[in-house]
Amino acid sequence: MKTSSPEVTAAGAELSPLKNLSFDVPAGLVVFLVALPLCLGIALASGAPLLSGLLAGIVGGLIIPLLSRSPLSVSGPAAGLATIVLAGIQKVGSFEAFAVAVVLAGGLQVLLGVSRAGRLVAFMPSSVIKGMLAGIGVLLILKQLPHALGLAGGKLALPSQGLAGIEWGALVIGLVSLGLLVAWDKLRPKRLSLLPGALVAVLIATLLNELALRVWPGLALGQSFLVTIPLEGPASLLTQLRAPDWSALRSMDTWVLALTLGVVASLETLLSLQAVDKLDPYRRQTPLNRELVAQGLGNSVSGLLGGLPITSVIVRSSANVHAGGRTRAATMVHGALLLGAVMLATGLLNRIPLASLAAILLVTGYKLAKPALFRELYRLGVAQLVPFIATLGAILVTDLLRGILVGVLVSVAFALRNAMRTPYTLKREGEHFVISLKRDVYFFNKAALLEALEQMPEGARVVVDGSDSDFIDHDIVEALGHFRGTASRRNIQLEVRDVGRAPAMAV
Template sequence: MEFHILDTLPVLREIIVEGHFETGAIVISLVSLGILILWQNTRLKECNCLPGALVVVIMGVLLNDLFSYWHPDWVLSGGENGHLVHLPESIVAGGFQGFLGELRLPDWPAFLDPEIYIIALTIGLVASVETLLSVEVVDKLDPHKRSTPLNLELLAQGAANVLAGLLGALPITAVIVRSSANVNAGGQTRMSAFIHGVLLFLAVAFMAGILNLIPLASLAAILLMVGYKLARPALFRLMYAGGWNPFVPFVVTILAVLITDLLTGIAIGTAVGIFYTIRANFRRSIQVEREGEAYLVRLNKDVSFLNKAILSEALNQIPQGSRVIIYGSRADFIDLDIQEIIREFQVRAYKNDMELEVRGVQPADARG
């Protein structure tokens, strides 16, 4: 299910205009945030045996139970559209047998439906992008600063998704919430991820009734804290300090993901990033340095016809009577249009009493 920030507008209207909100959910979310902040900023965070997120979940269940004695109107209800975790009733009532009953064999005739392949390609792209983003963040969180083999990660995810599809399960992907929880709990090897999966399996298969008591408000508070850690204000200040080239694609990507979806947002952000990268390379291809009445015009990397306007503007701003050096030894390629501009500038320099020296450009091209 994709999340769009526009989808929240009807909910916000209900809360603000109609005054429709769940007091119990607000209380639980505020208490949960308070516990997480306390856990993060005190010595409690050193207690790896009892993660703050687990304390939040337990506290949320206890608070919702206490509401039935203190404020019955605050009690959060379950069900498909309720405010608690909702696992199918067949698993809750039937236990492990009910869990096995939820498994479905593939619908083999569906392989002849072309729409299936479009959906599969979309899911594959979205899952791969989400996994790669999560891997990049987890590598930064890793205290040993190891690098995850991306090809192996995607290969393992693809194999797991094939197996999940054969069992009628949802596609899987790396998720930063569980991954960061694994790192914060002291996980060091791949075995921690395997044990994590086994615990999830056992919890759903044998503890579905207990899981259905967990308030979504507690889980939302955990997500808020994880999101804040990954996008602190200091990160925005750091990106802004780096200039417009990294900052604009960064902000555009965030807004595009929130307004559209993950895949579209990443595509828009990538396109904007490519534009600013090309723009920066154009500007770096030609540099002008001034010392008194002397000007040094450097031609760096490949100088193509796309840099023609930048070079013309730079040369036109040099006043009469100046000493100018055009240095092209660092350039691997100088387009004919650029050479033509240099030849034209040579003529203009002679008429304007400029002292011009051209280095690193072939004499025949530079002097005509």
């Protein structure tokens, strides 16, 4: 990786792609090597044609950078959407109908960008976001474990024919791939530091299967356990594109799926961009609303071509940063290489064992739902742990969008619970009471404040001091005015400082 800078650039300034090609081309090659197995693996996890994952990667690499202003973000099919895609295809009945939902989701993202909704991600509770990611991770593990273990039926239970129903070659390749993925980051030589573990696992798995074909045919995998991309050269690509089935527009399921895809893809993109911008050594900031427009148009194009939905993805983006990428040219290089692989190298791609792709997704799922995350939320306390668990549990028993909604509602309930706690401090000196209002006092604090006032003894002198408050709801002002009218009957003297005046308080 090159470390010398071709030019000195002020923080936040735009770099010229043409002047940084010596950095961006090698970085784009690294990102391509990371993206290729992920595009195939995510399509496998989604229950979609494997070509659709590659098409999404190509669109994310060649179309979105033309519209985006993110210098380092890489877009493509996301593991976080795999469970939505899998359930969505089953719900709407076909992949062609699903493609319609992808087109509509892209349109929704464009509307979100035009309406300047990019900053809404800041209002999403972090516990809900972590619960969403953990839920995605658990679902990935549950869905991919049977494939990695060589269970042809795709279920965790042993097949009806017992051990004879296990594909032992797939099991061996899955376990070897898992071992390589776990050990690679710790054991890889320094000169291979930019070679991604996912690619190493795929290469070794493919070589093992080729060796088995020659040495031990009984362990060799048949084509049903290998990648299958039905292309016979560049000319056949157009014939394999899965055009959307526009009759699906008549189904409400399609519109609901489009809403789910649009919201979750936007959320994942915005979260990824926040992380990538923090990694940028030039401290450039991505215009979030423009990014939503770019992602939306990219998703619409992907849907029209029969590709998977697209988001900005942190794994490929961070690989771009660490490989020395500087501008959007690196992303476009990776997209061009994916297109070249589809056009010219499908014969090689069709030799990749699916078990190795499943192993990659198992590791991805573990990273999203690793035990350390649960321990972290536990240490943060009930207010963080409960929304996290609620989001995770709801995703597992319903779906991603409902799970997020449940998590947000639980988080709001905790926020209201905290806000409704005593909105004041009370200091007593004999029959003299000072009630100091806290920083923000809302209408739902009225009951607690009135209860304190009603408990004042007869003949007391009470001062309500709002000098330390930044916001006092009008309902609080009216409540104090009403109490002033009744306090004289109990010989209570009420003094209000820096709270404001309302008709109810007029003397």
